[in-house]
Amino acid sequence: HRASLEESLAAAGELDAVIARAALGAAWGARVPAVGEQGVVRLDGATHPLLASAAATGASALAGGVSAVVGNRLELGGEGCPQGLVLTGPNGGGKSVALKTVGLAALLVRCAVPVPCSPARDGEGEGGGGAEGGAGVGGGGRCGGGGDGAAMAVAASSPRVDFFSAVVSDLAEAQDVSAGTSSYSAHVRSCARALEAAGAHGASALVLLDEPGASTEPAEGAAVAQALIEELLARGARLVATTHASPLKLLALRDTRLQVAAMQRRRVDRRNGAGAAALPSYAILVGAVGGSYALDAAAREGLPEALLARARGLLPGAEGDADDGDAEAAGAG
Template sequence: MADRRLDEVAELVVLSREAGRVPTADVPLLAPILGAAAPDGAVLEPRRLAEVRDFLGTVGRVRAHLRRDSTRFPRLATLAASLGDLAVVREPLARTLDEMGLVRDDASPTLAAARAVTRELRRLLEARLEQLVRDPALAAAVAEQYVTLRNGRFVVPIRTAAVNAVPGIIADRSGSGETVFLEPLFAVDLNNRLLLAARDEEAEERRVRAELTALVRAHAGELAALETALAWADALGAAAVFAERYGCTRPLLGGAELALAEARHPLLLFGGRPVVPLDLRVPADRRGLAITGPNAGGKTVALKTLGLCALMAHAGLFIPAAEGSRLPLLEAILADIGDEQSIDRDLSTFSAHAENLAAIARAAGPGTLVLLDEPGAGTDPVEGAALAVGVLDDLLERGPRIVFTSHFAQVKTFALASPRLDVAAFDVDPVTGAPRFRLAYHTVGQSLALPIARRHGLPARALETAERLLAGESRDLARAVTRLEESRLGFETRRAEAEEERSRLATARADAEALAGELRARQRQRWVEDLEASRRFLHELEGRGRALLDELGKRPDPAALRHFVRDAQAEIAAR
């Protein structure tokens, strides 16, 4: 499933570059519409019918977009085939509804006739009433010169004091009481006829909408299937836009190796800030990776980056990492990251983590990825470190891939000693001590709690006391780690120099081989040219000799023959 969606996203990324984004629109959900249309005799409102029409129009545009080049994009063409043209519903809706979603006059001959009668009666009634309010003889009685509606009937505003000046029926009164809305007697019959004509029009329009609703009801299953297919196309379009906007690439799924090159946290990309990419890897012959380093150095972000990229890949999404990044196929990703303290469940920070670890241990196994952020934290450091080592050892026996962070010296020692684990550390600036968010492999980093506290302004007296109280074992391990890091940096420097020298020698060797090849080519070319020149000389000499023999046959001349031989020998010697 993931590979199929990755194939579709890959094709859509290319198509979007050439032809623009998938033309999906903000169509409403069909479920409420189909639910309203389901009962026999149900009649949908015009706006609901228009929503179905617009939905089918969007389906058609997306279908045409996806099958633009079925040879180059066969998977998109297959998806387009699932977006069928439900013409039996689309065409009647398009014929019957106008651009505003209202039923057209020509939806049926009966409706056209009914609306024509309604318009004529309304025109006649308004004209008669306009004539009344503009009659100079009634100027003192008419409150204002306009025609309005009250209770669905056309009326005119008459001053209350002059109500008897116009015979008619009072339909309403203004809030001030100074004006009444009067239906003149001559308008009563016209209003009655208009009301009946409007009822006929409404009944015919309702009949038309009932027919359209019946079509929607009869094809509800097909409409729901189209909605599902359109949602899939819309999701693919969003995935392609995300991949293009944030420089994502297709991950390689399968195999035993986990290798994310230049991976970036997906959510950090949204903020628009520069994100330092990470190289996260667990070789095929290892079961896990221990990440160490200072506080705020990037350890938790690394775990989240890995977890989110793995989830994205298995959801069929491109990931924010370099080309060639690969992940094993996973059945589950199990994580314990962050503070799960819960007052409602009566769980402390440590209790919440312990509960999570127990659940992870039950679910872990081959085919799962376990992400643990500082296991054993939140309790006594000695007991917490022992528990962390025990949990990690147990998980390694269960067979999942494990990536975890830790500050505990015992956990670092365990990771260094285990042949099943790789170690890596986030490094810091050697001058300022500030984190550089770069992951260095085959080393363990210090937590640097005291230097970080000093940088954040903790009092010097507090730091001096902390340094005096620092346990001997922790101090010795810190010194050992420092020496190890210094040795590693020295080896890395010498290795880089060796690599540079090897690269220089390889370049020089390549240049020498290229030069030798060029000389050999030139020599071969010279041989060819010399051989061709010799052939031409011999051919010319032969021609001259034959000409001389012909001449001597006609008139013998030994001196000429000796002269020719002497000249030929000289020319041959010169060559």
């Protein structure tokens, strides 16, 4: 009976894996998306799996004093939707988490695991009180237009994450002293792999670039990053990038293959009547361009006020990121 027992054991293992995937999805409040082969991502209320786990377990230690996990609308590919998404906004505002959320959604689908997201809610993306940019949690309009209204509404609220044959990322510090690899050369190698994947798989390649062009002279780095993004788009890849670089923000504004978005900030009254502070809300504002607010981030992390005052004095204008901040407010909607 050995053969029968081995066959039964294998079947039991497969069944256990299916049950485990379903249980994990239920714990996350996840949904099973439609899966195609056109390089489409369409998620409402998408959250990073680790944040979904924190919400499921009632964890209270969420970043920045946020009391609830913020889900965002994320869309790539498909009719009327961009090939790429460029995320801008403050340091610590959630750009990298949103980028990783897209990548993890693609990998979860490859593993047949439900994706943490939620159905569209009435009024989602409309103005929220006390927040810069004038959009609520999960803000931003849907892409696409035309066609039957009822059919589009059903499609828009139904999650979809297509099967990506290649998921390539350039995310973390990758310096290797023993191999003689600098931070920038490691980034370039990741970019070369992304180009290779895009050439081989086209729309079935998903590329994630966290601050491309960093770790070198800013102007040259931004130029290389822009040329890279243009080539990835030309090869048909789907792309999510985060950036603080003005040339890449401008590229996203003028290239119709790209959608620019900003991470929203919320105004919170300081204690003892010391005025208001702007803190990340972790919501995405589609169509807005966000400033970096490096001085605000430095203040939150405890740098001395005297040092920050000196830094403000070194800036060309009266306050850093003033122009970007205006663009963020004007770009919403």
